[in-house]
Amino acid sequence: MNLRNKRLNDDLFYKIREDVLTHWSTGKDVDLKEAMDYMSKVPDEKNFSVQLKKAKDSGITLVQPRAGVALVDEHIELLNYLQDEGGADLLPSTIDSYTRQNRYNECQTGIDESIKENRSLLNGFPVVNHGVYNCRKVLENVKRPVQARHGTPDARLLTEIIHAGGWTSNEGGGISYNIPYAKSVSLEKTLYDWQYCDRLAGIYEENGIKINREPFGPLTGTLVPPSISNAVAIIEGLLAAEQGVKNLTLGYGQCGSLLQDIAAIKALTNQAEEYFEKYDYDVELTTVFHQWMGGFPEDESKAFSVISWGSVAASFAGATKVIVKTPHEALGIPTKEANVQGIKATKQIINLTKYQSIPLFSELDQEIEMIKRETKCIIDKVFEVGMGDLAQGVVKAFEMGILDIPFAPSKFNHGKILPARDNYGAVRYLDFGNIPADKEVKDYHKKLLEERGVFEKRDVSFDMVIDDIFAVSKGILIGRPE
Amino acid sequence: MNLRNKRLNDDLFYKIREDVLTHWSTGKDVDLKEAMDYMSKVPDEKNFSVQLKKAKDSGITLVQPRAGVALVDEHIELLNYLQDEGGADLLPSTIDSYTRQNRYNECQTGIDESIKENRSLLNGFPVVNHGVYNCRKVLENVKRPVQARHGTPDARLLTEIIHAGGWTSNEGGGISYNIPYAKSVSLEKTLYDWQYCDRLAGIYEENGIKINREPFGPLTGTLVPPSISNAVAIIEGLLAAEQGVKNLTLGYGQCGSLLQDIAAIKALTNQAEEYFEKYDYDVELTTVFHQWMGGFPEDESKAFSVISWGSVAASFAGATKVIVKTPHEALGIPTKEANVQGIKATKQIINLTKYQSIPLFSELDQEIEMIKRETKCIIDKVFEVGMGDLAQGVVKAFEMGILDIPFAPSKFNHGKILPARDNYGAVRYLDFGNIPADKEVKDYHKKLLEERGVFEKRDVSFDMVIDDIFAVSKGILIGRPE
Amino acid sequence: MNNTIVLGVIGADCHAVGNKILDHAFSKAGFNVVNIGVLSSQEEFIDAAVETDAKAILVSSLYGHGEIDCKGLKDKCIEAGLENVILYAGGNLVVGKQDFEKVEKRFKDMGFDRVYAPGTSPAESISDLKDDLNFNIGTMAV
Amino acid sequence: MNNTIVLGVIGADCHAVGNKILDHAFSKAGFNVVNIGVLSSQEEFIDAAVETDAKAILVSSLYGHGEIDCKGLKDKCIEAGLENVILYAGGNLVVGKQDFEKVEKRFKDMGFDRVYAPGTSPAESISDLKDDLNFNIGTMAV
C-alpha cells in the first residue's frame, strides 16, 4: 500500500476489488456492468445528487432523518413511515455497528435473533448481509433517494453493495469514519480504503451515473471547533474529488451559537469552493447541517427545543439539508413515531423560516473570516507536512497534532486540544494543542475565554470543558458553575 | 360619565367603588386599608414588579404560562405543578369567560357542576366568586408572583378582589380588553372602567405597594401589524400612567418574522419611553412577548416548533417575559402536563440563547424606524382627533378607523384594515382602511405585497389574507397558493 | 330557492376569526348568510332563524363552554317551530383535548345533526350542507 | 489499600466521551483507574482486571448492543478467578427507550452488581462504589 493523493489506477482498483467482493458471500452478487444498467434506470426523484442540486438552486433546506433496523421488510416499513408520515425529503439507511466493524458473522446472529424475538436487536440495517437485491428492494419500495449512513472504517464492500443496490449516496471518509469511530485502525488504511469508495463513485460518474458523497461533518459531535471540522471536511472533499467524485455534500455539526453556526456553514461553502477551484476539481457542492450531535436532554419537551434550535440555525445558515434528531435522543434509538416527531418539528421550523434571512452583518462576517483563517492555517500545514501530498499530509498531521479531534477514541489522534465555550456560547480553543494558528488567533481565543472566566469568577480550566460537555443535556448551553 | 384622560379624583373614585363592591357578594370582603397591610407583607419573591425589574436589569427573559381551573384547591395544585415541574418564573390565574362577562351566577353554576363532576367545567378561575380570601390562599400556597389574566371589559370588582388578595399584577386595558373580547360594549365605558382599575393600582403605589399593570398586547392575535398593537400598547400605557400606575409591561404578539418581531419589541420599548418622557410620566417599563397567538397546528411536534420559534424571537428581542403556548393549543385548554411541556420547551430555548444576541444591523434598524414612524402617525392622529385628550381621542379614533384592529368582534371597531404577509413573512397592510399613514409608508407596504403577488403569480387580494390566517395551523408561515 | 343560513358564536365566546371565515366561505359558496356574530345567545340564534326563514343554524363555540351553552337549543328550536331546521356545531366544543367521537356523540344527543372537530376546513361543512339541503351546485349563485 | 478499577466501553462501541469523563471523575475521586477505552472485548476487560488486581470493573455500553455484548461476562470473570470483583454497567444499555427497571433486572440477572440509567452523573456511581468497596473518603488520595 503506497498511499498518495492520486487517482487509483484501474489495474490496482480492480485487483483490490476482486478481494473485497470475497469478504462476505453477498459480494458475489455485485456485477458492475449490470449495476450501471440498474442505476441508469433509477429515476431523478430517487437520485440524491439530483435532489440536492434542485434544493440548492431553489434555496431550500431538505430534511433527512437517521434510521435503520435489522430486517428488510421492517426497514422498508420504517422508511415509508418517515417519508409518508414525517415528510422526510431524503431517506437514510443507518447501518448497524457490527457491519461497521466488518463483523458480518455477528450481524448474522443479530438478524437471526431479531427474527426470533420479532424486534430489532441490531442498532441499524446490516446492509452487507442483506446484499444487493435487498438494497434494490428497499429503493424500489420508497419514493425518495436513499443514502447509507454508517461510520465504517473499511466500507469498501458496503459501498459496492449499496451502489449496485441503487442507493445514490454514501456517507463517510478516511478521517471522519476513522478517528471518531475506531480505536486502532491506522489512517493509512482508512484513507486508502476510502479512496476505493470514492473511486467507485468516480467510476459510476464516468459512466454517467450521479453519485453523491458526504464526508461525516460532526466528527465526535462534542464541542468540535468549526475550523477543525471544516478543515477535515474540505480535506476529505479534496481527497474524494481526486478519485473522481463530482457531487459532494460537506457537513457540519451544530455548535449552538447561532452566529457561529451560520458563519461556519458560510465559511465552509465558500472556502471549499476556493480549494476546489485552486486544485481544479469540478465539483457540485452542497452542505449538510447536523442538529446538535452532543449529549441531549432526556426530557422530550427540552429535546424538541434542541431540535428546533438546530433547525433554525440550519435554515438561516442556508444548508442544503439538515439531519434530524428525535425526542428520544438521550435515551435510545428512536421508535419510528419519535423519529417522525423530530422530522415534523424540523419541517415546521424550516417552513416558518424558509423565506426569512439574516443579512451578513459585520460581526457575522468577522466570524466567517476568523473560521476561514483558522481553517486555512490548518489545511496549509497539512499540505506542507505532506510535502504537497494531501493524503500523506493527513497521516503526518494527525501524528503531529496538526489535525486533532476533541474526545476522539482513536489512538492515532493526538488528543491534546481542548475546546470550551466563550461567554456568548461559541466554541473556542481553550488549548490549541499542536493545532497551528497564528498569535493573533490564539490571543483572540484566549481573550474570549478569559472574558468568560471573569464573568464566572473562575479560572479558565478543564472544569469549563466538563461543564460544557454536560450543559446541553442539562438544558443550558454554557456550562456555568452552579 | 365624563371621559377625560385625567386622574379620577378621590371623591368620584370612592363613590364608584361603593357601587362596584356590591356587584357580587364577595365585594364586601374588600377592605382597602386591611388590603394595604396584607400587601405590604407580600415578599419580594411574590411581587411582580420586583421580579420584572430584576429580570430587566439582568437582561433575562422570564417565562409565564396561562392557566386556570374552576376550583381553588385544584387551581393551587395546577400552579404548583407549573412552578415546580415546569419552572415557571411567574404565575398566572386565567379567569373564566363568565367572570369576564360579569355573569357571576353562571360562574356559580360552573363551580357547582365542577364540584359535582369532579372536573373543571369552566375555562378559567372564577376569581370574583372565590373572593379575596381564596386569592390569598392561592398566593400563600405558591412561591412566585401571581397575575390575573382575563379579557374582562368591566374588571373593576375583579381588580379590587385580586389586589386585596395579594396578586401584584393585572392584565388588561380599556381598548385591549374590549375590542378583541366584546361585541357591543362602548369604548367610553371600558376606558372609564379601566381608569378605575388603573387608579386602584395607583392608590396602592401611593401607599408604597408595587403593582404591575399589563395591557393585553396581542389584541386579536391574528395578523395584527406591529404598528397597530404598538400604538394601542403605548396609548394604554399612557392612560394607565395618568392614573398613577408606575410599573408597566407592554406587550406584543409574535408575527412570525424574526426580524419584524425583534424590531417590534425594540420599537415598542424605545417609543413608549419617548412618550412617557414627553408626557412626564415616571414609569418602570418592561415588555412581554406572546408566542404565536393565532391558529396553531394540531400536530404536537409542529406545535412544539411554533412554541420554540416564539421563544427564539422573545429571547433575541430581549423581552422581559414571554407568555407560553402549549402543544395542546389547537385542540383545547391544556392539561397541566401539556402546559409544563410548553414551559420546558420555552425555558430550554431561553437558556440556549440567553447569552447570544443579534446586533442592530441596518435592515433591522430600518424595520424599527418604519414601525415607529407608522406608530407615531397613528398616536399623533389619536391625540389630534381627541383635541389633545387621549381618552376622547381613542373613542373618536375607533369611530373613524384611525385605530382599527383586524378581525375584532366589536361593533365599535371599524373593521376596514386588512393585513397580509409580504414575501419574507412580515405582516404588512394590504388595506390601510382609515389608518393614517403617509404616502411613502403606503407605497412601501404596497410594493412589498406586490412583490409577493409576483412571486405567487396572483393578484394581491383577500385570498392572501385568508391563506395567511390558516398558514401557521397548516405548518407554514406565508399562505402561498397550493 | 331559499338557502338562508344563520351563523354565530354562542355564549360568552368572543372568538371572531373563524366566524368571519365561515361567513366568507358560505357566502362565496352561494348561501345567503345571516351572521349574528360572536357572543350570541340561544334566543338570538332562534330569532334570526325565524325572522329569515333559515334552513340551517350553524353554531360555533371555541372557548370551551360549548357544552353548557348549547344545552336546550334543540328544544327551543322545536318550540319556535324550527324542528326541521338543520343544526350544526363546530369549533373547540369542549374544555380540553378530548376524544372527538365522544364529543360528537354528546352533541348529537343534544340534537345537532352534524358536529365538527377543531380546525375542520369550511369546504367540508359546505359540501355536507349542500347534501343535507339537497342543493345542487348548479342551481346556486356562486 | 488497592483501589484499582477497570474502565472501558464494551463491544463494537466507539462512544468515547462518557468514558473520558468517567476516567477523569473516578481518578479525581481517588481511584486508580485503568482505562481500556472503547471497542473493548470481554477478554480485554478480564485481562486488565487480572493484571492489575482490580476491585471493580465498570462496563459502559452506549450504542444499543449492550445486552448482547455483556452476555457471559460474569461467567468469564468467575472462570478467571474474579468472582469477587464488583461489576457495574451503565450508559444506554439497550436498543431504544425502554423501561429502566426491566433493563436493570436483565443486567442484574446477568451478574452485574449495579446498573445505571442513561445519563447518570458520575457522582452517583462514585459514591456507590465507595460504599461497595468500603472505602472511607478520608483514606483516599484526592
Ligand code: B12
Ligand atoms: C456523541 C454521540 C455519538 C458520537 C460519538 C463520538 C465518540 N467517539 O465518542 C458519534 C456521532 C460518533 C456517535 C456514533 C454512533 N452512535 Co451515538 N450518540 C452520541 C450522543 C449524542 C452523546 C453521547 C455522549 O457523548 N454523551 C455525553 C457523555 C458525557 O455521556 P454518556 O456517554 O451518556 O456517559 C455518561 C453516563 O451515561 C454514565 N455512564 C456511561 N457508562 C457508564 C458506565 C458505568 C458503570 C457508570 C456507572 C456510568 C456510566 O457516565 C458517563 C459520564 O457522565 C448519544 C445520545 C445522547 N446521550 O444524547 C448518542 C447515542 C449513544 N448513539 C447511539 C447510536 C445508535 C450511535 C451509532 C450506532 C450510530 C447511529 N445509529 O447513529 C454510532 C455508534 C457507532 C459505534 N460503533 O459505536 C444511540 C444508542 C442507542 C441505544 N442505546 O438505543 C444514542 C443513545 C443516540 C440515539 N438515541 O439513537 N454517537
Ligand code: B12
Ligand atoms: C385567536 C384566539 C384567541 C383570540 C381571539 C380574538 C378574537 N376575538 O377572535 C383571543 C386572544 C382574544 C382569545 C381569547 C380567549 N381564548 Co382563544 N384562541 C385563539 C386561537 C389561538 C385561534 C382561534 C382562531 O382564530 N383560529 C382561526 C380560525 C380560522 O379557526 P377556528 O376559530 O377554529 O374556526 C374554524 C373551524 O374551527 C371551523 N368552525 C368553527 N366553528 C364552526 C361551526 C360549524 C358549524 C362548522 C361547520 C365549522 C366551524 O371553521 C372555522 C373556519 O375555518 C385558538 C386556538 C387555536 N385554534 O389555535 C384559541 C382557543 C380557541 N382559545 C381558547 C380560550 C380558552 C380562550 C379564552 C377563554 C382565554 C384563555 N384561556 O386564554 C379567551 C376567550 C374569551 C371569550 N370570552 O371568548 C381555547 C379554548 C379551549 C377549549 N375549547 O378547551 C383555545 C382552543 C386555546 C386553548 N387551547 O386553550 N383567543
